[in-house]
Amino acid sequence: MMPVPDPHPDVFDIEWPLRVADVDREGRLKFDAATRHIQDIGSDQLRELGFQETHPLWIVRRTMIDMIRPIEFQDILRLRRWCSGTSNRWCEMRVRIDGRKGGLIESEAFWININRETQGPARISDDFLEGLRRTTDVNRLRWKEYLSAGSREDADDIREFPTRVSDIDIFDHMNNAVYWSVIEDYLHHHPDLARYPLRVTIEHDAAVALGDKMEILSHTYPPGSTDKFGPELTDRTVTTLTYAVGDEAKAVAAIFNL
Template sequence: MMPVPDPHPDVFDIEWPLRVADVDRAGRLKFDAATRHIQDIGSDQLREMGFEEIHPLWIVRRTMIDMIEPIAFKDMLRLRRWCSGTSNRWCDMRVRIEGRRAGLIESEAFWININRETQGPSRISDDFLAGLQRTTEVDRLRWKAYLKAGSRATADDVREYPVRVSDIDIFDHMNNSVYWSVIEDYLYAQPELVAAPLRVTIEHDLPVALGDRLEIARHVHPAGSTDAFGEDLADRAVTTLTYLVGDEVKAIACLFPL
């Protein structure tokens, strides 16, 4: 991921405390809570830049989070956010989350600007785009999927994940952070993964709506069998989680140790 351009006047920098609802039973900042923080600092930066009314609606297509070192309960979080790539309708935004005492999480998310009336991708205003481009030279950002869905037929297991009313956001579909609750459920049974640096990526294909029967298909690819993921990952296990409603792939997650 792009290193933080610090010091830089266009890196948005804010602090807030790590609270009890954000941590697991061991006191670790959870992935779903970190994702809510990533969303919240985005809203704060929009407001700070004066574009909250002009560009109020964004959806995320991909979020990549590297948990380098866990951040523990009662620490103070420092969050820094800046742009790492732009196009005229979407952008990559980096967020670094650090604990004042210890801990580090790095993230990058692909955000699409949405038109309030059409609910489709919309052009970013020139003045807002100019502000984003002060921290990056990438101005022709294009979408390219990193992940490939696994099939239900070849899955190690498939389980249902109930969609609750409280999971639904203003777009009338399941909020991005809830997809990361699925990750936390998986990590509960794999504590060794959070004992070392870990990368988790989620790509969103289609929205999940209230009333959908969401199922999670898990595929575990042992070390030595991961040629499809590139030579850099041939020496470690890779897990994919495919979010399914019927035959439709809604999202794909990928987890592996760094």
């Protein structure tokens, strides 16, 4: 991922404490909690820049999180956020989370600006784009899928994951952070994967709504079994989780050690 351009006046820099609801039984900052922090610093930066009223709604298409070293309970988080790529309607935003005790999480997310009335992609204003581009030379950012859904026929396991009222956000679909609670659930049942540094990527294809019967299809690809993830990953195990409602794949996650 793009290194933090530090010091830089357009890197948003903030601190807050790690709280009880953010950590697992061993005191580690969870992936779903880290994702909420990544969302929250985005809201704080919008407010700081004065664009909260004109650009209030964003949806995430992909989030990549590298848990380099776990961040532990009672630590203080330093979060830095900056833009690593832009287009007229979307951008990629980097967030680095440092713990004072040496924990580190790196992330990059592909965010789409949404029109409040049409609920579709909307143009980012020129003055907003001007600020975003101060930390990147990438100004023709295009969407490219990294992941493909797994099938039911050859899944290692299929597990139901019910949606709850509390999972639904202002867009009337399951919030981004809830998808990451699936990751935590999977890692709990597969502790051999919880070795760091660990990269997890989730790509969203369609929304999950309240009442949908969502199932998680898991697939494991041992070293040397496939080149579908690119030549640089043929030497390691890659696990994918497909978030499916019926025959439709709503999202896909990939998990592997760096």
